[in-house]
Amino acid sequence: MMKKLWKMVLSILCVSLIWFSGGNKILHADTLPNDLGKAVTEIENLDEMRSHLASFLESTPDKPTPDTFKQVCKPVGMKMKQLGEENGWQTKQIAKKYRNPNHAPQNLQEVMALAKFEQDENLKGFWQPEIVDGVKGTKYYRRINVESSCLACHGLKNERPSFVQQKYPQDLAYNFHVGDLRGMYSVFIPEDAIEALKDN
Template identity: 30%
Template sequence: MIKISILLASIILAGCTNQAITPKQVIKKPIDENMEQPKGVKNIIAFIGVIKPALESSMKEDPTGIKASKFCANSAMKMTKGFNATLPKGESIRRTALKYRNPANKPDAIDIKVMNEFVVSKNFDKPKVVMINGVERIYKALPAKQECLICHGENISPEVKKVILKSYPKDLATGFKLGDFRGVVVSEIKR
């Protein structure tokens, strides 16, 4: 049933690729917990499984976060691209946030709408699905955990701040408190 609706949505939206995105074009479905996990969710889990251990081991080597900040600035995007290269054609992963650090992760209008819903509902468990212009997007919310605050929190050390501002002079991704909505991992699959 869900597959059929997605298919219908793709057909309806297929002609709209270059038009401005209006809320009407967005069809949303909550993910049914009993349903087999959609491929997009699997991609997100696999991606987090790659990037999380890399960040963790860098933080372990240097708990001040200086080394890991450099690692994130130099490697997070490369790792994302590298991961996408392993996915079948038409599938990809990206990260975005309302208050973002890397301009390459700037959200679009739909991203902003979905993320604002996460902020309002404070329910970060269930991914949100959006069908737009023939692409299925799945959004997984990332809460600000304790280990994130060293680089995204209210009291970032001057050393870490210096490293971050060097790469991202217009950084918006600071001042988060434990449990705040930090951003999302988005899976995109052409349907």
């Protein structure tokens, strides 16, 4: 079912190639609506934090352990949750090749967003109006690329740490190479949260 959905999405993207390849391939904070600049800045800081924490994996010869996960991966998820709670946003990480089933795309918009990043490796992020659970707002998507430090847990399938294989028997997040699309951050900002940003 998912394969059919991806084929349909890619067909739509091919038809819309001109639109997707327009002048907004890489959207920086200054090209977003002014009120959304904070969300872009926070996600950039979050990705820098992720990259910094993961870099510690390159400095140790030891294989990652559950404690490594707590020190490297868990803080990123906790920070995303904190950003959502403090600002009234809905935040999450999404991936086609996911490890945590909660990170699988949940709707057509998320599937198309991932496909859009797959089509254009230079696209860093983009925003679009969306309705989530009946609430109008704006959603910001930002790509996550695989770095060399990620390969300790996301490299060859048979070389994944044993705790990963045991904890995630349905794991799909392996066989990546440096520069591959790992997934994306998603931030949904309801209209009332946008109004709150205007007031600050």
